[in-house]
Amino acid sequence: MSTTGTLDRIMARKRQELAARPPMAPRTRPMPRDFAQGLVTHRSGRRVSVIAEVKRKSPSGGDFPHADVVAVARAYEAAGASAISVLTDGPDFGGGLEDLVAVRAAVSLPVLRKDFLVAAREVEESAQWGADAVLLIADALEDGELREMVATAKAVGVAALVEAHTEAHAERALAAGAKLVGINNRNLATLKTDTGTALRVMPKLRSRARVLVAESGLKSLADLVAAQEAGADAVLVGESLLREPDPGHALRRLLGVKDAAP
Numbered sequence: 001m002s003t004t005g006t007l008d009r010i011m012a013r014k015r016q017e018l019a020a021r022p023p024m025a026p027r028t029r030p031m032p033r034d035f036a037q038g039l040v041t042h043r044s045g046r047r048v049s050v051i052a053e054v055k056r057k058s059p060s061g062g063d064f065p066h067a068d069v070v071a072v073a074r075a076y077e078a079a080g081a082s083a084i085s086v087l088t089d090g091p092d093f094g095g096g097l098e099d100l101v102a103v104r105a106a107v108s109l110p111v112l113r114k115d116f117l118v119a120a121r122e123v124e125e126s127a128q129w130g131a132d133a134v135l136l137i138a139d140a141l142e143d144g145e146l147r148e149m150v151a152t153a154k155a156v157g158v159a160a161l162v163e164a165h166t167e168a169h170a171e172r173a174l175a176a177g178a179k180l181v182g183i184n185n186r187n188l189a190t191l192k193t194d195t196g197t198a199l200r201v202m203p204k205l206r207s208r209a210r211v212l213v214a215e216s217g218l219k220s221l222a223d224l225v226a227a228q229e230a231g232a233d234a235v236l237v238g239e240s241l242l243r244e245p246d247p248g249h250a251l252r253r254l255l256g257v258k259d260a261a262p
């Protein structure tokens, strides 16, 4: 039996991929959109914001029945999403940077590049490809790497959403300069999900983070309310929407929006 978790496996692959490829050709970056501003709800009384995710498959969820991620992103925007998360990893999530470009061109919302970034150079490339925000995974990066990647994001004007699965890693994220912190309910080593994780950790961070995001495994309006009460500005939701035949309708339902009477 292998003792290497999924996160370690993917990070090792990412480091190999990066070492093997030359720097990307420069691109003209589109006008950035403010990711953080659209999410902040804390103390505003506004309902928690939703970052809605597109991916074609995942290691925990298998294949999702929506190959057209652009159509899904449009439906999310129409349903009231505040931002779109686009998986750009190919082997494990079926995505690519082309998806980031296509989704961003199709919506007017800020777009998060969701990937397993291992170097500051990739943060710069993400900005050039049109990412308004990048995900950085504290549990998988050394303190020095994290600090450098957060600083690079700031320098190029891309928001860094730094994700952690434990309070200790969340503290490392804050120490590295993160202002936007995500608490992932899914343990990326084992892929097990416990929606209590974010509820337990977020209150300890609330006063020190500009934006707090509860991530993974959220399915119901009750889950969103619980996240909000624990201090979340936003939730990151993918699988429970992508399992449905109509993800836009599923997002409306999640937000508690009543369908118009026939």
Ligand SMILES: O=P(O)(O)OC[C@@H](O)[C@@H](O)c1c[nH]c2ccccc12
Pocket (backbone or CB within 6 Å): 053, 114, 115, 137, 163, 184, 215, 216, 217, 218, 236, 237, 238, 239, 240
């Ligand atoms: O599909 P879910 O359970 O609603 O979760 C979305 C998002 O939180 C999850 O995809 C995620 C959170 N952190 C990650 C890091 C890498 C890849 C994926 C993720």
